[in-house]
Amino acid sequence: MFVFIALALRSKSKNQNPRRHFRRAGIAFVTGLALFFVTVAVTDEVEEPVDQTASADEDAEKVTEEATEEEIEEESKEDSEEEEAAAEAEKEKEESIEAEKEASIEAAEKEKEESIEAEREKEESIEEASIEAEKEKEESIEAEKEASIEAKEESIEKAEAEKEKSIEEAEAKAEAEEEPVEEPVASKDGLIPVSLYRVVDGDTVNVIDDSGQELKLRLLLIDTPETVHPNKPVEPYGKEASARLTELLNAADQLYIEYDSGDKTDHYDRHLVYLYADDVSVHEVLLKEGLARVGYIYEQQRYLSEFRAAEQYAKDRGLGIWSIPGYVNEGGEGFNSEEPEPEPEPTSEPATSEPATSEPQQTTENFQNCTELKKVYPDGVASDHAAYQSKMDRDKDNWACE
Numbered sequence: 015m016f017v018f019i020a021l022a023l024r025s026k027s028k029n030q031n032p033r034r035h036f037r038r039a040g041i042a043f044v045t046g047l048a049l050f051f052v053t054v055a056v057t058d059e060v061e062e063p064v065d066q067t068a069s070a071d072e073d074a075e076k077v078t079e080e081a082t083e084e085e086i087e088e089e090s091k092e093d094s095e096e097e098e099a100a101a102e103a104e105k106e107k108e109e110s111i112e113a114e115k116e117a118s119i120e121a122a123e124k125e126k127e128e129s130i131e132a133e134r135e136k137e138e139s140i141e142e143a144s145i146e147a148e149k150e151k152e153e154s155i156e157a158e159k160e161a162s163i164e165a166k167e168e169s170i171e172k173a174e175a176e177k178e179k180s181i182e183e184a185e186a187k188a189e190a191e192e193e194p195v196e197e198p199v200a201s202k203d204g205l206i207p208v209s210l211y212r213v214v215d216g217d218t219v220n221v222i223d224d225s226g227q228e229l230k231l232r233l234l235l236i237d238t239p240e241t242v243h244p245n246k247p248v249e250p251y252g253k254e255a256s257a258r259l260t261e262l263l264n265a266a267d268q269l270y271i272e273y274d275s276g277d278k279t280d281h282y283d284r285h286l287v288y289l290y291a292d293d294v295s296v297h298e299v300l301l302k303e304g305l306a307r308v309g310y311i312y313e314q315q316r317y318l319s320e321f322r323a324a325e326q327y328a329k330d331r332g333l334g335i336w337s338i339p340g341y342v343n344e345g346g347e348g349f350n351s352e353e354p355e356p357e358p359e360p361t362s363e364p365a366t367s368e369p370a371t372s373e374p375q376q377t378t379e380n381f382q383n384c385t386e387l388k389k390v391y392p393d394g395v396a397s398d399h400a401a402y403q404s405k406m407d408r409d410k411d412n413w414a415c416e
Contacts, residue, residue: 016046205270205290210263215241216255216306218409219289221269232284234274235321236297237309239335239349240408249351251335255305259296266291274314282411286314301325304334307342307349311394311416346385347415348408381406384415391415 208221211228216238219231239249241256263269271287279285289296297317300306301324308325310318329336335349336342343350379401381387387401388394394415395401406414 204272206272208269208271210269213256213260213263216252216259216300218284219259219263221271229271230282230284231271231287231289232280233289233297234286234312234314235308235310235318236300236306237348238300238306239351246351246408249349250338250341251305254334255300258300258303258305262291262294262296262299266294268292274316276313280312280416281413286312288317297321298324302327304328304331304336307335309347311347311388311392343383346383348384387415 206223208223208229211220211222213219214230217233217236219233221229221231223229238255239252240246241248241252270290271285272290273285273287277286295317297306298321301308301321306325308318308321328334341349341351379390381390381401381403384394384406387406391399391401394406394413397407397412397414399414402414404410404414409416
């Protein structure tokens with residue numbers, strides 16, 4: 015029994031499992047106890063010589079030792095297998111723990127990377143949203159600015175339109191209050207088509223008729239400032255009158271002339287006519303724009319009242335020739351563009367009752383202006399007449415106060 019207990023204690027030092035140690039100790043104790051009772055029982059029943067008992071004890075001990083050694087080897091083998099299994103399990107556990115740790119680390123790193131990526135995407139999204147919002151804000155500001163500019167321009171245009179409308183209404187009202195100026199419209203039967211050859215000045219034009227003949231025209235009932243007078247400077251608004259007449263005639267598709275009753279030509283073979291650019295009377299245009307005055311010495315006066323009204327329109331508004339105080343010689347013909355010539359000194363010779371010769375006629379018939387001359391000579395005088403003065407012959411056609 016002690017041997018078994020000793021073996022049990024020996025196995026204790028090798029076995030790390032307490033339960034297994036107590037189980038083996040119990041087995042050794044029960045085995046020793048059984049052997050003890052067997053030995054006592056056999057000794058009581060059979061008396062053998064002492065040497066046989068010793069031999070039996072030795073044999074039993076030998077058997078027991080062999081059994082114990084086999085059991086110890088088996089247990090050692092089992093212990094070794096269990097230890098290997100435990101080591102393998104521990105290794106697997108450690109590997110499992112390591113794998114779980116690595117998986118956890120990888121998962122954490124992956125999660126961290128995903129978090130960083132998500133954060134980066136979030137920042138990019140926020141930045142893009144901010145840029146988009148800024149762009150939309152700039153576009154909104156630009157749109158508001160453009161809308162404001164357009165509204166301002168529309169307001170200015172509207173104000174200008176209203177202003178122009180107001181001016182037009184005021185002018186229309188003023189014209190309505192005045193005596194209407196009607197353009198003289200000749201009957202189609204009395205209009206003769208011609209084509210422009212050249213403009214001499216504001217009231218003289220050369221044209222070509224249908225037969226190809228050149229006609230020099232003197233426009234009836236108007237007088238414009240001189241531009242081609244050989245002994246006078248160009249008078250104010252003379253060039254403007256010529257340019258305006260040229261413009262009207264060049265812009266027309268067709269020119270027409272109209273004769274009045276009475277003589278068709280003057281003593282210079284100039285055709286006395288009314289001139290039209292399409293259906294527009296150029297006489298009335300020049301009068302209404304202040305580039306001509308009403309002037310006449312001939313009997314043809316068909317549109318005199320209409321021309322007077324057009325002249326009054328420009329005169330009331332101070333247009334053109336009427337913008338210069340005293341420029342238009344309203345008491346006579348022409349324009350006051352130069353100083354009057356000095357009066358001749360009176361002769362000291364006594365007057366006689368003899369008929370006046372050509373020389374006395376020049377001194378006694380000295381008129382200050384055309385108004386005085388036309389009281390005596392309504393049609394004017396030629397250059398060989400005693401009353402002729404060069405200052406009264408404005409167009410230098412050798413006929414004064416025509």
